[in-house]
Amino acid sequence: MKLIIAIVQDEDASRLVSSLMNDGYGVTKLATTGGFLRAGNTTLLIGVDDDRFQGAMSIIEKVCKSRKQIATSPSPVAGTASVYVPYPIEVMVGGATVFVLEVEQFIKL
Numbered sequence: 001m002k003l004i005i006a007i008v009q010d011e012d013a014s015r016l017v018s019s020l021m022n023d024g025y026g027v028t029k030l031a032t033t034g035g036f037l038r039a040g041n042t043t044l045l046i047g048v049d050d051d052r053f054q055g056a057m058s059i060i061e062k063v064c065k066s067r068k069q070i071a072t073s074p075s076p077v078a079g080t081a082s083v084y085v086p087y088p089i090e091v092m093v094g095g096a097t098v099f100v101l102e103v104e105q106f107i108k109l
């Protein structure tokens with residue numbers, strides 16, 4: 001068994017949960033915040049048997065599309081100690097950041 005930890009965009013999360021649930025996957029949805037953009041994103045915990053792992057990954061890949069987004073990021077101003085000025089940057093968002101862990105035990109009490 002594996003545990004998929006998938007960090008996705010909020011706007012993809014609802015469709016992704018529905019798609020996974022419709023295919024019989026168990027999902028836990030967590031409201032999370034990205035460290036770089038300091039914006040909300042969604043982290044899904046998906047426990048899957050090994051033979052269903054690729055199916056779950058295919059759904060994540062299909063639903064979560066990458067796109068460019070202009071974001072403002074704080075940046076230290078040269079020569080000042082604590083003044084921060086936001087400036088626009090283009091970042092790729094969407095897609096999914098996925099961690100896959102081997103599950104040692106799966107216990108429901």
Ligand code: 2BA
Binds near residue numbers: 007033035038092096
């Ligand atoms: P954030 O940390 O808010 O990052 C959002 C997007 O900003 C990133 O998308 C990336 O395109 C860009 N970005 C991040 N750090 C950057 C930097 N130092 N310079 C320029 N651009 C930067 P993703 O890479 O797809 O990551 C999406 C979200 O996945 C992240 O949101 C974070 O919540 C999570 N994540 C990504 N890598 C991670 C890791 N190694 N460990 C834990 N969480 C991670």
